[in-house]
Amino acid sequence: MLQDGLRGALNQSVLEPAGPQAARAARLWWFAFIVATIVYLLTMGALWWAAHRARQRERRGEVAVGPESELRMTRGVTYATAATIVILLVFLVTDLSVGRTLSPVPSKHPLTIELTGHQWWWEASYADTSPHGRFTTANEIHVPVGQPVLFVLQAQDVIHSFWVPNLAGKKDLIPGYRQSMWFQADTAGLYRGQCAEFCGLQHAKMALHVVAEPASQYRQWVSQQRESAATPPDSVASRGREVFLTGQCAMCHSIEGTSAGSHAGPDLTHLASRRTIAAGTLPNTRGALAGWIVDPQRIKPGVRMPPNMLKPQDLDALLTYLQSLK
Amino acid sequence: MRTLVRRLPTIRALVLCAAALATAASVGACRREERRFRESPPSATPSGVRVSALQPGTPMDTTHVRNPYENNAYAQSEGQRLYGWYNCAGCHANGGGGMGPPLMDDEWIYGSSPENIYATIIQGRPNGMPSFAGKIPTPQVWQLVTYVRSLSAQNSTGARSSRTEHMMMYPGSNSLQDPETPKNSFRPPASEMP
Numbered sequence: 309m310l311q312d313g314l315r316g317a318l319n320q321s322v323l324e325p326a327g328p329q330a331a332r333a334a335r336l337w338w339f340a341f342i343v344a345t346i347v348y349l350l351t352m353g354a355l356w357w358a359a360h361r362a363r364q365r366e367r368r369g370e371v372a373v374g375p376e377s378e379l380r381m382t383r384g385v386t387y388a389t390a391a392t393i394v395i396l397l398v399f400l401v402t403d404l405s406v407g408r409t410l411s412p413v414p415s416k417h418p419l420t421i422e423l424t425g426h427q428w429w430w431e432a433s434y435a436d437t438s439p440h441g442r443f444t445t446a447n448e449i450h451v452p453v454g455q456p457v458l459f460v461l462q463a464q465d466v467i468h469s470f471w472v473p474n475l476a477g478k479k480d481l482i483p484g485y486r487q488s489m490w491f492q493a494d495t496a497g498l499y500r501g502q503c504a505e506f507c508g509l510q511h512a513k514m515a516l517h518v519v520a521e522p523a524s525q526y527r528q529w530v531s532q533q534r535e536s537a538a539t540p541p542d543s544v545a546s547r548g549r550e551v552f553l554t555g556q557c558a559m560c561h562s563i564e565g566t567s568a569g570s571h572a573g574p575d576l577t578h579l580a581s582r583r584t585i586a587a588g589t590l591p592n593t594r595g596a597l598a599g600w601i602v603d604p605q606r607i608k609p610g611v612r613m614p615p616n617m618l619k620p621q622d623l624d625a626l627l628t629y630l631q632s633l634k
Numbered sequence: 635m636r637t638l639v640r641r642l643p644t645i646r647a648l649v650l651c652a653a654a655l656a657t658a659a660s661v662g663a664c665r666r667e668e669r670r671f672r673e674s675p676p677s678a679t680p681s682g683v684r685v686s687a688l689q690p691g692t693p694m695d696t697t698h699v700r701n702p703y704e705n706n707a708y709a710q711s712e713g714q715r716l717y718g719w720y721n722c723a724g725c726h727a728n729g730g731g732g733m734g735p736p737l738m739d740d741e742w743i744y745g746s747s748p749e750n751i752y753a754t755i756i757q758g759r760p761n762g763m764p765s766f767a768g769k770i771p772t773p774q775v776w777q778l779v780t781y782v783r784s785l786s787a788q789n790s791t792g793a794r795s796s797r798t799e800h801m802m803m804y805p806g807s808n809s810l811q812d813p814e815t816p817k818n819s820f821r822p823p824a825s826e827m828p
Contacts, residue, residue: 384703559769570720605671612715614771615672 320500322473326520329410329476336406343395402585410477413490418458421449424479425461425503427467428510428611429574429587434530436458443564446574448582449596450519452526453496461487469505472518478504493520500588509610515588536565537577537633548629551622556614563633573613579633585612594627601626667793669708683746683753685810701748703780704771707793712797713781716774722782725762729785734762737785746788751779 328492420435433444451457461470463481471478476491493499503514521529540546552558553568560573579585582592586608590596599606601623604613618626683699703709717723725734735743745755755775758765766775783789 554768554770556771570719603672609671610669614774616771 319498320388320502324474326474326495326497326499327476328494329491330474332406332410333477334401339402340399344397347395347478372588387395390578393461413456413458414492415456418490419452420458420460422442422460422462423470424448424482425463425465425470425507426609427465427508428503428514430514430516431464431574432516441534443530443577444575445533445578445582447516447584447587448519449516449524450521450529451493452523453493453520454522456490456492458488458490461489466504466507467505468507468514470501471504472499472501472516474499475518480505493518496520496522498583510608513587514610515584517583517588530561532581532634533578536579537563540629541632545629545632547622548625548627551626552629555618555622556616557626560613576630576633580631581634594631597630598627638813667707668720673702674678683745683749685750685753698747699749699750699752701776701779703776704783705790705793706747707795710780710784710789710793711779711795712774713777713784714780715780716778718769720766722778737782740786746778746783746786748776748783751782752776755779 317354322330322334322337325334412478422433424431424433430447431444432446432449434442436442452479458471459479461479461481463483465483467483468481469478470481470489472491474497475493476489479487479489481487496521499518499520501516501518503511505511540549549566551564552561553566554590558568559569560570561576562569562571564575564577580592584590585592585597586600586604589608590600600613601616603615604611604617637743725732726737729738730736731738735741740746744750744759746803752775754763755770755778756765756767770778780789781795783792784795
């Protein structure tokens with residue numbers, strides 16, 4: 309899982325597109341890069357040539373500026389200006405055409421995910437026509453391969469920005485304003501996304517993972533996420549559930565199927581099925597979870613989660629319960 | 635006169651020096667408020683706090699516990715956020731009161747000092763106020779105390795949480811109480827009272 313997480317961290321590049329959106333953007337980037345490189349090399353070459361020739365003339369004792377050299381200069385500047393305008397126009401037209409082809413959603417009823425930005429984590433609600441089909445998760449999104457996914461973006465506190473470089477460009481999440489964007493993943497894989505608008509102390513540790521998987525695997529994941537939380541398998545786990553429900557945890561977190569229903573913090577119904585905790589900060593292991601619960605302020609100073617002073621056996625039971633939430 | 639003219643550069647240098655010193659001193663005096671994220675809870679929890687002055691016999695002393703966050707702007711804004719998160723607004727509205735008593739006025743059934751409000755949150759009170767002991771960590775309770783007291787302008791106005799979009803005395807205030815004018819100034823005159 310740690311390896312998965314690390315591979316995900318490396319899998320965050322605009323130059324390795326995994327979908328049509330990112331591919332168009334990457335092609336545009338390469339086009340601009342190559343044109344700009346050619347222009348730069350030509351300009352530098354011309355500059356060197358001009359300086360070299362001027363020095364040669366000076367050595368020969370010729371007059372630097374005469375009436376016919378002035379005419380040559382005017383001609384040169386005119387050509388350069390015309391070339392610049394043409395190149396900029398080509399850039400403008402290409403950019404507009406890429407923007408126009410990328411914005412409309414290619415499907416009438418796409419899979420819709422409502423993504424809400426919080427300080428400093430992501431809440432993802434999968435929309436469905438029936439209330440039973442809706443479910444909420446955090447910091448990890450699963451999408452089917454080869455199918456457009458529509459995102460409805462909003463923010464709870466400050467402006468955030470949703471950016472999964474391998475799949476699409478950035479889009480801001482603005483409080484009190486709903487925006488939308490879409491992308492499609494053509495290659496299965498784990499892609500790392502990152503908040504791309506400075507949003508406070510822990511902006512850097514506000515990541516989310518996008519898991520693109522074949523449709524059958526995706527459907528299996530959805531049906532599992534729609535389930536209520538698993539009942540504790542043993543007495544230690546049921547003690548853990550009691551700790552969760554009677555202590556500080558239930559004040560902010562919710563677990564479907566229990567009385568914990570607060571939506572201030574991430575939904576923990578299927579916590580154990582996620583790859584990371586604390587918005588991509590730590591791998592989802594028992595040790596990391598313990599450290600996070602006891603002293604989150606050491607791992608992410610300023611984070612909204614307070615330290616929890618639990619007795620060792622209570623913490624142990626709580627960890628067993630949280631790890632049973634598959 | 636001549637000596638004064640000769641000394642002018644010296645005087646100018648002295649004045650410049652003094653100005654530089656004053657600037658350095660004033661810059662040094664500006665101190666950023668500390669944000670304490672990893673807080674160990676205060677050891678003294680107000681258990682012996684009395685909520686009323688009425689008692690038989692000679693008056694007994696009450697426990698006074700200092701709020702570690704009094705006049706701390708960060709704690710106050712954190713308190714404002716927690717006020718929403720823990721749904722204080724569900725009963726007290728945004729300070730104006732609903733099912734629970736208002737928090738913006740100067741009427742306090744169980745006392746208005748920091749230790750009184752702390753005890754009220756931790757112990758709960760009859761007719762609806764639940765006990766939050768073990769539910770809210772101690773530092774956060776003190777942050778809530780700071781915010782609740784700011785609703786009735788009891789702590790310094792130098793520290794303010796962010797502007798809310800609810801009722802307030804003037805823009806930027808959390809309170810219906812104007813610290814410049816006497817308390818209860820927003821009440822209707824006696825002739826209009828029922």
